[in-house]
Amino acid sequence: MRVVFVYGAYENLGIEYLSAVLKQHGYDTKLVFDPLLFNDHIVYVPLLDKLFSYRDKVVKQVIRLNPDVVCFSVISDDYGWACDLAKQIKNIVDVPIVFGGIHPTSVPEIVIRNKFVDFVVVGEGEYALLDIVMCLESGKPCNNIPNVWLKKDGKIIRNNVRKLVQNLDKLPFTDKDLFYRTVPLYFYTEYSIMTSRGCPYRCSYCNNSYLRDIYSGKGAYLRRRSVDNVIEELNERKDKYNIRYIHFDDEIFTYDIKWLEEFALRYRKEIDVPFFCWVHPVTINKKTVSLLKKAGCSEVEMGVQTINERVRRDVLNRFVSNRQIKDAIRLLNRENIWITTDNIFQIPGQSEDDIIELARFYNENRVDLIQVYWLRYYPKTKIVGIAKNFGIITEEDIHRLNQNQNSKSFCVGGDTFRRDIAKLHNLILLIHYLPKSAIDFIIEKKLYKFLPPWRTFAINLLINNLKGYVFWNSKKRRYLRKKFAYRYLAYIPRRFWIG
Numbered sequence: 404m405r406v407v408f409v410y411g412a413y414e415n416l417g418i419e420y421l422s423a424v425l426k427q428h429g430y431d432t433k434l435v436f437d438p439l440l441f442n443d444h445i446v447y448v449p450l451l452d453k454l455f456s457y458r459d460k461v462v463k464q465v466i467r468l469n470p471d472v473v474c475f476s477v478i479s480d481d482y483g484w485a486c487d488l489a490k491q492i493k494n495i496v497d498v499p500i501v502f503g504g505i506h507p508t509s510v511p512e513i514v515i516r517n518k519f520v521d522f523v524v525v526g527e528g529e530y531a532l533l534d535i536v537m538c539l540e541s542g543k544p545c546n547n548i549p550n551v552w553l554k555k556d557g558k559i560i561r562n563n564v565r566k567l568v569q570n571l572d573k574l575p576f577t578d579k580d581l582f583y584r585t586v587p588l589y590f591y592t593e594y595s596i597m598t599s600r601g602c603p604y605r606c607s608y609c610n611n612s613y614l615r616d617i618y619s620g621k622g623a624y625l626r627r628r629s630v631d632n633v634i635e636e637l638n639e640r641k642d643k644y645n646i647r648y649i650h651f652d653d654e655i656f657t658y659d660i661k662w663l664e665e666f667a668l669r670y671r672k673e674i675d676v677p678f679f680c681w682v683h684p685v686t687i688n689k690k691t692v693s694l695l696k697k698a699g700c701s702e703v704e705m706g707v708q709t710i711n712e713r714v715r716r717d718v719l720n721r722f723v724s725n726r727q728i729k730d731a732i733r734l735l736n737r738e739n740i741w742i743t744t745d746n747i748f749q750i751p752g753q754s755e756d757d758i759i760e761l762a763r764f765y766n767e768n769r770v771d772l773i774q775v776y777w778l779r780y781y782p783k784t785k786i787v788g789i790a791k792n793f794g795i796i797t798e799e800d801i802h803r804l805n806q807n808q809n810s811k812s813f814c815v816g817g818d819t820f821r822r823d824i825a826k827l828h829n830l831i832l833l834i835h836y837l838p839k840s841a842i843d844f845i846i847e848k849k850l851y852k853f854l855p856p857w858r859t860f861a862i863n864l865l866i867n868n869l870k871g872y873v874f875w876n877s878k879k880r881r882y883l884r885k886k887f888a889y890r891y892l893a894y895i896p897r898r899f900w901i902g
Contacts, residue, residue, distance in 0.1 A: 404430055404540050406532075407470035408581070409461065409488060411437035411481065412444070412890070416597055416652060417504070417528070418476050419577035424529040427575050430536055433468050434585045437461045437488075438894040444480055455898050462491045470498055472536055477504040477514075479781050482807040486517060493519035499539060503528045505610050508617070509782040510805045511552045515559055523552040526564045526617060527600070529574065567622040571600060572632040579644065594646040598633050598666075601625035602654035604683065606706075607720045607785035608747070608778065611654065625658075630665045637674050649678040656680035657691045667698035677701040684723050687731035692738050702741040705731065709750055710764045711757040718752050718789055725764070732768045742770040748828065749778045749819035751786070751793040758827045759846060765834050766842045773835070775828050779817035780804050822856035829854045 406425055408418050422432040442452035465473060465488075473492060475485040489500050503524035507514040511523045522545070524531045531550035538545040545553055549565035568574065577596070601624040602611040615624050640646060657663060657680070670678075679702045680695075687705070695703070707728055708719055715721045735742050746761060765773055780787050780796065782805045790796045796804075804818065830851040834842055845851055 404471040404536055405433065405468065406430055406472045406474060406536060407433045407435060407465055407468050408474050408476070409435045409437070409465060409485075410476060411484065412439040414582050414595055415476055416577055416595055418474075419579060419581055420529055420574060421474070421476075421503075421532050422578035422581045423575040424533055425536065426578060428533060428537075432578070432581060433470070434581045435461055435464045435468070436582075436585050437484075438890050439484070440891060440894055440898075442484075455895060457894070457898065458488060458491070460898075461488060462495070465492055466495055472499050472501060472539065474501045474503065474532065477502055477506045479506040479509070479804075479807050480779075482506050486519070489517070490519045499535075501532065501535060503532070506782065506807070509610070509613060511561070512559075513805055515552045515554065521553060525550050525552065526614070527567065529568070530565070564617060564621060567600075567618055567624065567626070569622050569626060571626055571628040576636045576639070579640065583644065592645060593648045593650055594637075594640060594644060595650045595652055596633070596636065597652045598656070599625065599627040599653045603658045604655070605720055605785075607718065607789060608781070610781060610784060612720070612785040613783040627659065627662060630662065630669055633666070634669050634673055637670075637676075641674065641676070646676055649674075649676050651678060651680040653681060655683045655686060657682045657686040657695070660690060660694075663691060663694045663698075667694040670698045675699060679703070681705075682731075684728045684731040687727075687734060689734060692734045692740070695740060696738045700740055702743065703735060704743040704745065706745045707761075708745065708747045709753055709757060710761045711753060714750055714752045714757065718750055718786070719747075720785065729768050732770055736769075741772070743772040743774060744770050746773065746775045746831075747778050748775060748824055749817070749821065751790050751795055755824070755827070758824065758831075762827070762831050762834065762842065762846060765831060766839050766846075769834070773831055775831055777817035778819045825856040826851055826854040829856075 406422075408422065410418055418434070422434075425432050437457050440452065440455040440457070441448040442456075473489070475489060477485045485502065489502070492498065493500060499521045500519055501522040501524060502514050502517075502520050507523045508525045511525050514520055515523045522535055524535075528550065531548060534548045535545055535551060538548065544555075545551065546555060546560055547562060549562050551562050553560050579594075601614075602609070603625055605612050605615060618624055637646075637649070677699055680700060682691075682703045682705050684705055684707070706721070708721060709715050710725060712725060715723070732742060744765075748758065778786075780790060780800075787796070787801060787804070791798075791801065830842075830845065833845070833854075837845075
């Protein structure tokens with residue numbers, strides 16, 4: 404049987420794991436890639452999106468591959484796109500269509516009602532999808548597959564989730580060729596990998612706040628591959644894919660100090676390639692920073708979100724002090740590790756004064772890149788209920804966000820964009836380029852009120868990439884620019900080719 408995955412804009416490790424398990428059991432997998440020009444999570448220009456849309460080509464390519472199953476891995480921001488393509492495919496050929504990913508996992512009761520969706524996979528999907536494919540191949544009923552919702556004789560069958568895979572070393576390595584052969588050059592040189600699944604924290608705005616609930620009693624939620632297994636994968640792929648930078652996509656890379664000690668020694672000795680990872684300020688201390696530096700870490704990304712400790716604790720469920728954040732920045736700066744921080748605007752209970760204090764904080768505690776996002780309410784996350792209690796959103800609003808109606812990526816406004824607050828966004832952006840005294844003057848005289856209310860994160864990305872190009876000779880930034888630009892340079896001309 405042939406399983407065709409449809410995905411857009413970026414590489415997807417989840418799909419690569421699904422494909423690896425299917426291939427391990429003898430099934431053929433293919434990828435159809437939509438570049439999503441001018442309609443990804445960073446750049447949204449409706450007129451250009453319509454002009455350079457690849458949707459017609461994607462549908463034709465799927466049909467030409469003669470699939471036995473078509474699969475979509477769907478986040479909430481892409482739900483409308485996935486539904487549109489799936490509906491077009493179903494109208495042409497009656498092939499089973501599977502929706503998985505965090506949006507179907509969050510609201511399977513909504514997704515399964517679509518006439519063009521035959522199966523919904525809830526939670527981790529490697530063996531659920533394998534069971535679906537095996538059942539379809541054998542002609543046996545698919546009614547009792549754990550993690551799977553389906554329609555049968557007009558009724559919806561809801562199966563419970565299975566136990567989580569506890570030993571991640573038993574999973575095959577990701578099927579990188581699925582993406583690399585479909586989008587040549589786009590993904591080469593930077594290698595994405597995960598060493599763990601789950602998260603040690605329960606931030607209210609994150610899907611982990613919900614996933615922990617659905618997997619309650621199904622085994623340890625936070626799991627990690629052995630260092631041996633991770634090093635084996637990287638050794639196997641280092642030369643094959645000409646890896647020059649590694650992107651560790653773990654929710655939090657630094658949560659286990661013993662694992663990190665072993666990893667730092669082995670990685671530097673056997674791999675010795677600069678890498679990026681995500682960290683939490685609670686996990687950053689002299690020991691972890693020393694190990695990151697020893698291993699060869701060149702960049703970390705760390706969530707700050709707000710400088711109001713009460714809002715951070717009571718609304719976001721993040722238990723970290725401003726003192727800990729300051730110390731983390733100081734320690735990372737001392738080791739010359741590039742620091743990117745994440746921050747959220749329009750958190751329930753957050754005031755304009757809080758954002759001004761955030762600007763003051765970064766003016767005193769300089770980092771390399773300050774990223775500011777707009778709060779996006781994702782289905783079933785804990786912050787949805789918190790916002791309802793604040794009177795910010797209603798039941799009708801919750802229904803719309805579950806259906807993903809009129810919602811945008813958190814990079815381009817989320818559900819909460821405000822023009823007046825956007826001016827403060829750009830005050831924080833100026834911290835990268837102006838001396839401390841100038842920022843203090845702008846704040847004191849409230850000159851930020853005259854700044855432009857830019858809406859899009861793309862402008863921030865462009866300016867800071869130029870900053871990185873001029874002031875920081877980093878392979879990481881060069882590869883990011885190459886990957887981001889390649890999609891547009893390669894696919895804009897192709898849009899009007901015949902075939």
